[in-house]
Amino acid sequence: MRALAVGAGALLLEVGSAQEVAALHAELLRRRDAGELGGVRDIVPAARTVLLDGVREPLALAARISRWEVAPLAATDGPPPVTVPVRYDGPDLAEVAGLWGVRPGEVAGIVGAIGFRVAFCGFAPGFGYLTGLPARLHLPRRATPRTAVPAGSLALAGEYAGVYPRSSPGGWQLIGSTDAVLWDPAREPAALFVPGVRVRFTEATA
Numbered sequence: 001m002r003a004l005a006v007g008a009g010a011l012l013l014e015v016g017s018a019q020e021v022a023a024l025h026a027e028l029l030r031r032r033d034a035g036e037l038g039g040v041r042d043i044v045p046a047a048r049t050v051l052l053d054g055v056r057e058p059l060a061l062a063a064r065i066s067r068w069e070v071a072p073l074a075a076t077d078g079p080p081p082v083t084v085p086v087r088y089d090g091p092d093l094a095e096v097a098g099l100w101g102v103r104p105g106e107v108a109g110i111v112g113a114i115g116f117r118v119a120f121c122g123f124a125p126g127f128g129y130l131t132g133l134p135a136r137l138h139l140p141r142r143a144t145p146r147t148a149v150p151a152g153s154l155a156l157a158g159e160y161a162g163v164y165p166r167s168s169p170g171g172w173q174l175i176g177s178t179d180a181v182l183w184d185p186a187r188e189p190a191a192l193f194v195p196g197v198r199v200r201f202t203e204a205t206a
Contacts, residue, residue, distance in 0.1 A: 001024075003065070005058040006058070009054060009055055009058070010052060010054075010055055010058065011051070011058040011062055012052075013049060013062070013065065014048060014049045015049070015050075018047060018119050018159070019073070020070075021045050021047070022117060022119060023070050023071065024050050024070055025050050025195060026073055026196060028043050028050065039055075039056060040053070040055055044120075045119065045120045045195045046120045047119070079198070081199055082192060082197055082199050083199075084199060084202070085179075085204040086177065086178045086201045087177050087178070088107055088175060088203060089176060090154065090174035090176045093107060096139060096156065096175050099139060108176075110137070111176075112200070112201055116161055116198065116201070117131055117197070118195050118197045120195055121194065124166060125190070125191070126183025126190070127164065127165055127193075128162060128182075128191070128194070128195075129160045129162055130161040130193070130199055131160065132161070133159055133160070133161060135159075138158055138159050139156050139157060139173050140157070140158075141158070141171040141172060141173075142172070142173060145170060145171030146171070148167050149164050149167065149170040149174065150167055151164055151165060151166045151167050152177045152178045152182075153170075153174045153176070154177065155173060155174050156172060163178060163180070163193070164182075165182035180192060
């Protein structure tokens with residue numbers, strides 16, 4: 001792990017994988033809730049880093065963290081998963097099935113059997129980058145991005161899955177759609193997907 005002081009009151013921790021980020025993020029949240037992190041206000045994970053804001057002595061905290069033993073997260077760690085019903089009607093469904101070497105009708109079962117976890121958020125309010133896809137199911141981005149991806153589209157790219165919370169440009173492979181509301185400012189929290197949350201996709205019945 002590499003630690004960098006950011007400004008006067010923040011600390012950036014860099015690790016080697018999304019799995020290490022998830023484990024470190026969970027440990028940091030646990031220790032903050034236990035009162036072990038002083039005035040740390042925000043803990044923000046990204047693809048390979050975790051940012052802590054509100055750190056009084058960044059280098060001293062970095063030295064403490066370097067001595068922690070952070071256990072990997074088990075697939076079932078955390079509260080019960082958020083369940084998202086999906087219609088497998090995406091325009092790239094047949095292409096994705098071909099890349100996976102299966103029939104289009106088998107994609108729903110493959111995706112539904114995967115336990116996803118929100119690794120970090122970005123791109124648009126409510127968009128979570130979900131990890132959990134086995135390496136054999138990783139997919140390339142589309143060669144030509146779409147200028148408008150419909151809100152609610154379930155998409156895959158690289159090691160990630162995600163659901164577009166609103167219509168926007170995008171180059172991910174679209175395999176389905178959902179009516180789930182990903183971002184609602186009147187809700188607490190506003191985002192359905194927040195870092196650390198587990199997610200399961202079920203096939204919509206109607």
